[in-house]
Amino acid sequence: MLHFGKVAAAFTVAATLFASTALAQTVLKSSDTHPDGYPTVEGVKYFGELIKERTEGRYEVEVYHSAQLGEEKDTIEQVRSGVLELNRVSMAPFNGTVKESIVPALPYLFRSEEHMHKVMDGPIGDQIKTAFEGAGLVVLAFYDAGSRSFYNRTKPINSVDDMKGLKFRVIQSDIFVDMVAALGANATPMPYGEVYSSIETGVIDGAENNFPSYDTAKHYEVAKHYSLDEHTILPEVFVMNKAAFDQLTPEDQEIFRQAGKDSVAKQRELWAAKVSESRKIVEEAGAQITTPDKQGFIDAMEPVYAKHVTDPVLQKMVDDVKAVQ
Template identity: 80%
Template structure:
């Protein structure tokens, strides 16, 4: 009954939004947990600029950054039900509802950011996009989120043995919980916005994320040890409520898709610049950044793959990812 209610709400919203005269402006709401100026926020803003230009002002986008509309778990439900039209979120929270998203979230599945780009821009990315539609979402784009590494307030981590007993915040995803456990540490899933105070008060010892998040969320102030284990290179996903997308004319659907595709190049450019800037800023603030014995981390991931890649569809996807050179 709830599923039907959500579908009905989405359809009613779409009807309200899109049965307007061609000259009227429709303002779409988009959510992001990150602060204004962050590369994902700016990527969606750029999408909105292109959309406004290419539809002669009929559509525009208001980006609600800094978790103004809630944390990712909340906004995923908002966009699925049609309360908001657009959302930029991490792919990991979808692991329970879109099984194909498990593969990009696997530790060390990608060998580099360039490898991730080739995979997500190709047939594997298309297959993952298609898997979102049955849950009421259309994927417009995959955005960069760089590589994620562990950081903490206690000590440098150079080997797997150094992880023992430390408590880390992770994304609310079983893969991330199991990955952390496989390394001998304790995982504490919690919303992104609670991480700073939790490290500061000792509820957790650290977290794992990319340099721009480590910098802009000010985690560098409370966790000075950043270790370059680079366990995941997890793309972000920019989604639209399917009922709203389906209510567009075929011509406007193409405009939306092309504007999103064009925003990817812009977002990647912004991401690369921000990563360099944030790493430099972290070092300036006294962060100790160290390399790790990465092969040990990679070897520890076998039980994670054994548990999460039992489905033949996912096994084939893993093979397809690894075949991309």
């Protein structure tokens, strides 16, 4: 027993998983904060189906939805350290680690979801993927998360003036905190799972997210006013621990990369359907949806860009994004 204990201690989690030839199948764990059936969860499940099929069952992916393995902040650390092999997470929490991830998180940068797709599917997306490898992660896919807008329990938001003094939950990102401050409101970063009760009890006035999240987390029950300002069209990122990826053979690495690409089309199709379904659900439940004049919101973002786009590399990326037609 002592001998086996020493051997076990000598291996990292990733190496143990991939070095074993005695096992007919290697099971990879993937985390997601969203519930079962959510488009990102289903996108990763589809990725897993492709992996199982194309490796003839040598690899299988187990998807842990509904934050079973922790909230995003926790699972990001788990996948970087190799405790988890795979993770689907918002890109914004990486802003302090991967500077190139700042660009897609900038408010009002993308003109539409189609514009975002062209950017992330092209050279700029490849540049961001390469940057993630420096953080010990391999990007397998960029998934849709639609446009994020503000919602609250207090009143309709039709202009920047209506934002003043309200408290909004934001994801853990300095850009999001500064965006809310620039609009005259107060930002409160907190885990996604705490938002419902915090709005219900008045700890915060509201939050910001897309229609599917507003629906599936039932936030429309406690925050009836949804303002379609569409401040960010931030893609989600599906990543793999780089040490685990490097243990794959070159042939299997290509299978994993291609399966990631192929899962994107499936996820986008599911996402578009879910957005329509969720908007209908929340409207029928009594949510009040307004469309403010965005120009005032856009004008207020000047200090956010001035603070976060100081690096020449990032400035060029911003200019390149705007040039994509």
